[in-house]
Amino acid sequence: MNNMLNDEAIYKKILKSIVEHQLPPGARLPEDKLSEAFGRSRTSIRKVLQRLALERIVTIEPNKGAHVNRPSEQEAQEILDSRIMLEPLLIPEIMKYWSKANSKYFRAMLKEEKQAEANEDQAALIQLTAQFHYELAALSDNSVMADFIQQLCYRSSLIIAVFGSRHSVSCDCGDHLELIDLMDNKQDEKAQDWMKHHLIHIKSSLKLGVSDGQKINFQQLFANTE
Amino acid sequence: MNNMLNDEAIYKKILKSIVEHQLPPGARLPEDKLSEAFGRSRTSIRKVLQRLALERIVTIEPNKGAHVNRPSEQEAQEILDSRIMLEPLLIPEIMKYWSKANSKYFRAMLKEEKQAEANEDQAALIQLTAQFHYELAALSDNSVMADFIQQLCYRSSLIIAVFGSRHSVSCDCGDHLELIDLMDNKQDEKAQDWMKHHLIHIKSSLKLGVSDGQKINFQQLFANTE
DNA sequence: CTAATCAACATTGTATACAATCAACAAAAC
DNA sequence: GTTTTGTTGATTGTATACAATGTTGATTAG
Numbered sequence: 001m002n003n004m005l006n007d008e009a010i011y012k013k014i015l016k017s018i019v020e021h022q023l024p025p026g027a028r029l030p031e032d033k034l035s036e037a038f039g040r041s042r043t044s045i046r047k048v049l050q051r052l053a054l055e056r057i058v059t060i061e062p063n064k065g066a067h068v069n070r071p072s073e074q075e076a077q078e079i080l081d082s083r084i085m086l087e088p089l090l091i092p093e094i095m096k097y098w099s100k101a102n103s104k105y106f107r108a109m110l111k112e113e114k115q116a117e118a119n120e121d122q123a124a125l126i127q128l129t130a131q132f133h134y135e136l137a138a139l140s141d142n143s144v145m146a147d148f149i150q151q152l153c154y155r156s157s158l159i160i161a162v163f164g165s166r167h168s169v170s171c172d173c174g175d176h177l178e179l180i181d182l183m184d185n186k187q188d189e190k191a192q193d194w195m196k197h198h199l200i201h202i203k204s205s206l207k208l209g210v211s212d213g214q215k216i217n218f219q220q221l222f223a224n225t226e
Numbered sequence: 227m228n229n230m231l232n233d234e235a236i237y238k239k240i241l242k243s244i245v246e247h248q249l250p251p252g253a254r255l256p257e258d259k260l261s262e263a264f265g266r267s268r269t270s271i272r273k274v275l276q277r278l279a280l281e282r283i284v285t286i287e288p289n290k291g292a293h294v295n296r297p298s299e300q301e302a303q304e305i306l307d308s309r310i311m312l313e314p315l316l317i318p319e320i321m322k323y324w325s326k327a328n329s330k331y332f333r334a335m336l337k338e339e340k341q342a343e344a345n346e347d348q349a350a351l352i353q354l355t356a357q358f359h360y361e362l363a364a365l366s367d368n369s370v371m372a373d374f375i376q377q378l379c380y381r382s383s384l385i386i387a388v389f390g391s392r393h394s395v396s397c398d399c400g401d402h403l404e405l406i407d408l409m410d411n412k413q414d415e416k417a418q419d420w421m422k423h424h425l426i427h428i429k430s431s432l433k434l435g436v437s438d439g440q441k442i443n444f445q446q447l448f449a450n451t452e
Numbered sequence: 453c454t455a456a457t458c459a460a461c462a463t464t465g466t467a468t469a470c471a472a473t474c475a476a477c478a479a480a481a482c
Numbered sequence: 483g484t485t486t487t488g489t490t491g492a493t494t495g496t497a498t499a500c501a502a503t504g505t506t507g508a509t510t511a512g
Binding site: 040041042043044062063064 | 495496497498502503504
Binding site for chain 2: 047050051054055075078079081082085086089141142143144145148152
């Protein structure tokens with residue numbers, strides 16, 4: 001079993017479960033249940049939950065505890081817009097140090113993506129898609145920016161859980177390969193453009209502005225069922 | 227006295243003291259002393275310190291406690307580079323909703339800056355300079371970006387404490403007014419350029435790459451003192 | 453039968469007690 | 483005299499106890 005994990009390990013386990021949609025947005029995260037599951041006191045769990053709350057992965061309401069964050073439509077737009085602004089900007093920085101080894105590493109990752117797609121392993125697919133983006137960002141020589149991008153990628157996974165269509169994740173799976181090709185061929189501007197349009201495409205695949213989520217018209221919904 | 231402040235208030239008080247260099251980089255932040263000062267248990271203090279640690283304002287070393295973060299030269303460069311990238315990008319977003327009221331508000335803030343400069347109130351000056359930048363960013367319609375900029379501004383205050391020359395803060399004090407003028411006159415591109423060069427100027431005023439900080443040559447330093 | 457009130461339970465918030473770790477100083481060995 | 487080792491004191495790490503709050507379900511009045 002999970003005997004005696006340290007705080008960091010607990011953090012990663014919970015984060016992974018959230019990113020992979022095993023714990024969906026809105027899910028309660030009761031301290032004592034988690035405390036029991038990890039074999040640690042509530043104190044340690046609280047610490048982890050507070051960290052996740054600051055990273056906007058979970059929300060903590062006073063006296064109501066922690067829930068997996070359910071991003072609002074506005075939050076979703078802001079996060080995607082930020083990524084559309086930032087990730088293309090980092091491409092030139094990344095290409096300054098782009099090497100054969102890098103290319104090989106990312107191509108291997110894309111093989112895993114294909115594999116996950118073939119296995120219909122949705123969890124792995126979501127995780128790998130995010131990983132592709134933030135490991136790329138990590139190759140820039142600016143870890144401050146890279147950390148921020150990583151956070152945005154994790155939060156994007158929540159967005160997909162709430163607003164994503166079936167296609168949101170899978171349809172761009174072959175696409176990532178195109179970027180690596182462009183980078184191998186030193187096509188700076190094209191790579192930058194590609195990244196921008198890739199993210200715009202993801203944003204437009206989200207079901208934003210379709211409904212207000214809460215305001216469901218039950219009358220209409222169950223109109224002709226009898 | 228400070229009877230019964232909530233966590234948020236404690237957080238703000240400590241953050242303010244750090245930003246204003248009352249608590250300089252490297253300063254120890256012992257839990258029990260703070261606990262005594264604020265009249266709360268160590269639990270509350272720990273929560274605040276952990277938050278500040280995630281925001282990179284303080285560092286927590288296991289079994290050694292919390293210290294005000296002393297940014298490395300690399301961290302300083304990364305943060306300034308990030309600001310040089312991002313803040314100009316937000317200018318067009320800000321100008322979309324720029325109003326007379328905004329202009330008035332910021333002009334008032336600049337009066338305070340001038341006042342602080344006249345009084346040689348270094349603490350207020352640092353705080354107001356940072357505030358100018360992050361309140362401007364907050365006018366964009368992207369709070370995700372705005373929050374990130376705010377964090378970078380706070381961290382910049384630490385950078386100035388470590389690498390800043392006397393001029394770092396004060397010399398750009400009149401400058402901010404130029405930006406407001408440009409924005410009032412709808413000079414988008416010039417405002418963007420101005421912001422970029424303003425930040426580059428701040429970066430270049432830092433004493434980066436001068437010494438390694440630690441490796442002091444005492445032989446050379448005290449060569450001809452006798 | 454519906455609505456409101458109250459009681460019991462479950463969950464989080466806070467403080468404190470105890471264990472573990474580290475730092476500094478003193479004493480002893482080389 | 484220098485280095486090593488050991489002991490003491492201070493500080494952080496963790497768990498738990500108790501208080502405060504929220505939620506649920508039952509009981510009673512309308």
